[in-house]
Amino acid sequence: MTYVITAGCIDCVHRSCVKECPVDCIYEGDRSLYIQPEECINCGACVPACPEEAIYFEEDLPEPMLAHLKDNDAFFTLALPGRCGPLGSPGAAAKVGRVGIDTPLVASHPRREAETCAGE
Amino acid sequence: MSDFASARVAVVGAGPAGLYAVQSLVASAPGIRVDVFDRLPAPYGLVRYGVAPDNQKIKSVTRVLRTPFDDAARIRFFGNVRFGVDLLRADLVEHYDAVVYATGAQGERLLGVPGENLPGCHGAKAFVDWYSGHPDAADTTFALDAPHVAVVGAGNVALDVARMLVRTREELAATDVPDRVLDAFRQSRVTDVHLIARRGVAQAKFTVEELRAINQLADVDIVVRPDEVTLTREDEGLLESHRPLRSAVGMVREWARRPAPGKPRRIHFRFLRSPARLLGASRVEGVLLERNEPLADGRVRGTGQFETLPAGMVVRSVGYKALPLAGLPFDPIACVLRHRAGRLIQENGEHATGEYVAGWAKRGPSGIIGTNKSDAAETISSLLADFARRSSSPAKVGDPITRLLRARGVEYTDWASWLRLDAHEVQLGQAQGRPRVKTAALAEMLELCRASTHVVTESTP
Numbered sequence: 405m406t407y408v409i410t411a412g413c414i415d416c417v418h419r420s421c422v423k424e425c426p427v428d429c430i431y432e433g434d435r436s437l438y439i440q441p442e443e444c445i446n447c448g449a450c451v452p453a454c455p456e457e458a459i460y461f462e463e464d465l466p467e468p469m470l471a472h473l474k475d476n477d478a479f480f481t482l483a484l485p486g487r488c489g490p491l492g493s494p495g496a497a498a499k500v501g502r503v504g505i506d507t508p509l510v511a512s513h514p515r516r517e518a519e520t521c522a523g524e
Numbered sequence: 525m526s527d528f529a530s531a532r533v534a535v536v537g538a539g540p541a542g543l544y545a546v547q548s549l550v551a552s553a554p555g556i557r558v559d560v561f562d563r564l565p566a567p568y569g570l571v572r573y574g575v576a577p578d579n580q581k582i583k584s585v586t587r588v589l590r591t592p593f594d595d596a597a598r599i600r601f602f603g604n605v606r607f608g609v610d611l612l613r614a615d616l617v618e619h620y621d622a623v624v625y626a627t628g629a630q631g632e633r634l635l636g637v638p639g640e641n642l643p644g645c646h647g648a649k650a651f652v653d654w655y656s657g658h659p660d661a662a663d664t665t666f667a668l669d670a671p672h673v674a675v676v677g678a679g680n681v682a683l684d685v686a687r688m689l690v691r692t693r694e695e696l697a698a699t700d701v702p703d704r705v706l707d708a709f710r711q712s713r714v715t716d717v718h719l720i721a722r723r724g725v726a727q728a729k730f731t732v733e734e735l736r737a738i739n740q741l742a743d744v745d746i747v748v749r750p751d752e753v754t755l756t757r758e759d760e761g762l763l764e765s766h767r768p769l770r771s772a773v774g775m776v777r778e779w780a781r782r783p784a785p786g787k788p789r790r791i792h793f794r795f796l797r798s799p800a801r802l803l804g805a806s807r808v809e810g811v812l813l814e815r816n817e818p819l820a821d822g823r824v825r826g827t828g829q830f831e832t833l834p835a836g837m838v839v840r841s842v843g844y845k846a847l848p849l850a851g852l853p854f855d856p857i858a859c860v861l862r863h864r865a866g867r868l869i870q871e872n873g874e875h876a877t878g879e880y881v882a883g884w885a886k887r888g889p890s891g892i893i894g895t896n897k898s899d900a901a902e903t904i905s906s907l908l909a910d911f912a913r914r915s916s917s918p919a920k921v922g923d924p925i926t927r928l929l930r931a932r933g934v935e936y937t938d939w940a941s942w943l944r945l946d947a948h949e950v951q952l953g954q955a956q957g958r959p960r961v962k963t964a965a966l967a968e969m970l971e972l973c974r975a976s977t978h979v980v981t982e983s984t985p
Contacts, residue, residue: 423901426544426894427588445581448733449894452768461736464771496588498551 405462406441407450408476410469412458413437414513416521421450421459428496431479433506435513438479442493455522475509482507528911529555531621536607538562539569540893541883542626543589544900546599550592552908557598559620559925561611564659565603565937565945565969569628571893573656576684577699578691579737580959585893593939602929603937604970608850610934611925619924622878622907625852625861625868626900629844629884635676639802640840644670648681648841655688655709657702657962659969665704668712670836674811676799677841678721678728680892685839686717687737690744690789700953700960718792718833720811724818725752725776725795726759731892732772738791739775745790748780752795758820794833796824802838810834844889852879861885866903867910880907941973948972 409421413436421437422430429443430450439450439459451459460466462473480491484505494500533549535542538560549556566572568586575582592599605611607627616623632647634640646666653661668689675686688696689712696709721728738746753776755763763770776793784790796816803810811833816824845859853862853870861881862869868879882903883896891899929936945963953960963969 423898424894426540426585426897445584446733447582447585447892447894448731448768449892449897457767461732463736 405446406444406473406476407439407446407448408460408462408465408469408473409437409439410458410460410465410472411513412454412456414510415516415518416456416458418455418521418523420453420455422497424449424453425497428498431491431494431497431500432502433479433484433510434504435506436510438476438507440480440493440497441477442480443495471509475507478507478509485511528621528914529553530557531911532557532559532619533907534558534616534620534623535560535626536616536623537569537626537628537883537885538567538601538603539626539628539883540571540585540589540896541628541885541900542569542624543567543592544896545624545626545882545904546592547589547897548901548904549907550595550599552904555598558592559600559602561602561605561607563604563606564966565973566942567601567603573658574652574681575893576652576688577655577701578688578695579684580699582893596939601937601939601942602925603942603973604966605929605934605936610929610932610936613850613852615925615928617878619928620878622880622911624880624882624903624907625849625885626881626883627846627849627885629846629859629889630849631845631847631859632840633843633845635799635840635842637799637801639804639808642802642804642808643806644804644808644836645802645838645840648675648677648685648839649844651685651839652681655701655705657700657705657964659964659966662965666708668708668714668837671713671715672718672833672835673714673716673837673839674718674720674799674833674835675839675841676720676811677843678719678723678730678795679841679843680730680734681844682719682839682841683730683734683738685841686719686791687741689714689717690741690791692743695742697956698958700949700958700962702962702964704964714837715788716790716792718794718835720797720799720813720833721793721795722798722816723796723822723824724756724759725773725793726755726762726769727822728772728776728795730772732768732775733892735772735775739779741791743787743789745784745787746779747784747790747792748776749794750780752793752797753777753780756818756820758822759818762822798824798826799838800830803832808836808838811838844884846885846888849885852881858888860888866906875910878910880904935970937970937973941975944975945969945972 429440654664797813799811800814801812815827815829848854855862863881868876870876882900949960
């Protein structure tokens with residue numbers, strides 16, 4: 405079981421959840437953040453931190469967001485475009501920094517105008 | 525700041541607040557030297573002794589909390605050192621450039637109703653200490669011989685207690701509770717736990733994560749009365765703007781709608797009920813409950829209508845509170861150390877130079893483990909800003925603390941000895957297919973630490 409970051413994060417990436425995560429398991433791609441499901445301890449601290457309300461517990465994912473469960477996992481288990489191997493479980497997002505690449509699902513998502521993000 | 529790049533900081537309390545403070549210090553000032561003190565030989569505070577034994581996933585936060593101690597030369601652990609007894613506030617102020625108090629909330633609020641002192645009524649802290657294998661409860665026993673238990677309170681601790689009471693033997697056997705606790709649960713006669721919440725469902729403090737754990741219990745019916753979870757118009761507005769609360773309330777109201785499948789144990793949620801008195805002659809036999817009605821602002825008012833709830837055990841779980849400690853400035857109304865943005869404030873309103881506070885001692889007993897990360901970050905950013913402003917360079921050289929502790933005959937333990945105790949507990953657990961088996965008695969913990977403990981024989985002045 406894990407928490408999942410969904411489409412609301414794409415192109416907004418406030419990073420407010422990153423500061424709250426007690427195990428530093430929220431990693432930054434290019435247009436979105438991703439939760440490392442094996443490192444997540446299911447505490448839920450990230451949920452209220454997100455101004456986009458983009459984070460869900462996997463059992464509570466609304467139907468249209470279900471694809472993001474596998475997609476968050478794919479960020480760590482697939483070799484991303486331009487990479488020779490998967491990211492795996494690095495243990496802390498701070499060690500990795502901004503990865504700058506997204507999963508195919510996020511990369512193919514229609515571009516969102518910054519002004520439509522919360523607080524912009 | 526450069527003068528303070530290798531400053532010496534003391535952190536009192538090795539719980540999540542103290543250890544997130546260490547993390548924050550190390551991340552912002554890599555050369556800094558930190559000594560962490562705890563009254564127990566085991567670190568992690570409420571992660572080890574508060575997070576319920578059936579929630580090992582949350583406990584795995586220790587993976588992150590322990591990382592600073594890899595740098596053993598700079599980041600040291602002093603276990604079995606009692607602040608205010610073995611080591612005084614004046615010692616810390618004298619020998620360190622800064623001190624962070626992360627001493628938590630050691631006290632508990634009372635119900636304040638007649639009968640509270642009857643045998644069979646317990647504070648949640650004693651019960652949690654007991655099942656968590658805390659040395660303070662090493663000699664405590666709980667006979668779980670009453671079929672009906674009332675748990676008063678609507679926070680995560682109340683839910684932990686309720687859940688532990690109705691877990692199956694098999695479920696508990698997969699946890700890290702001490703063997704004698706496991707035995708007591710094996711002989712438990714508890715069938716019904718009644719959770720008593722003063723206010724309405726929208727005002728309850730428990731999180732959706734805790735409710736989810738209740739929802740997943742194998743052998744337990746969850747009983748909610750539909751007429752006790754109705755929402756006021758103000759409640760509905762509150763839910764509209766607060767998704768986590770919406771999920772939590774939605775889950776409880778869903779339980780009220782579905783029929784109970786008839787499992788062998790039950791958790792009853794009772795909202796809008798206050799204990800007016802505990803009943804019984806020589807021990808607790810029940811609780812007299814007053815029905816409350818909700819007010820628009822989320823508070824409640826008693827209706828003068830009463831009902832009797834039979835219960836052979838009552839657990840009071842209405843909140844922890846920090847206690848005054850070692851002469852530190854204390855706000856008796858808020859029950860926290862007096863501070864601004866983590867800077868300790870003296871009675872005269874001025875900053876106590878070089879003294880800081882983090883965690884429950886700072887903000888009161890609220891939030892989850894993760895809340896301590898940003899809480900500690902605020903305190904450490906105050907600390908580092910003060911370092912940058914201080915003109916004198918740090919005068920603290922040498923290692924006076926180990927000398928001082930030895931001279932006082934304090935048998936302190938270090939990180940290596942904790943790792944030894946840790947390995948022992950994990951090994952015991954592996955033999956039984958459990959994550960670990962906790963050692964609860966302090967003497968036994970120290971025994972297991974000892975091979976790498978600095979035992980003091982000579983008395984140096």
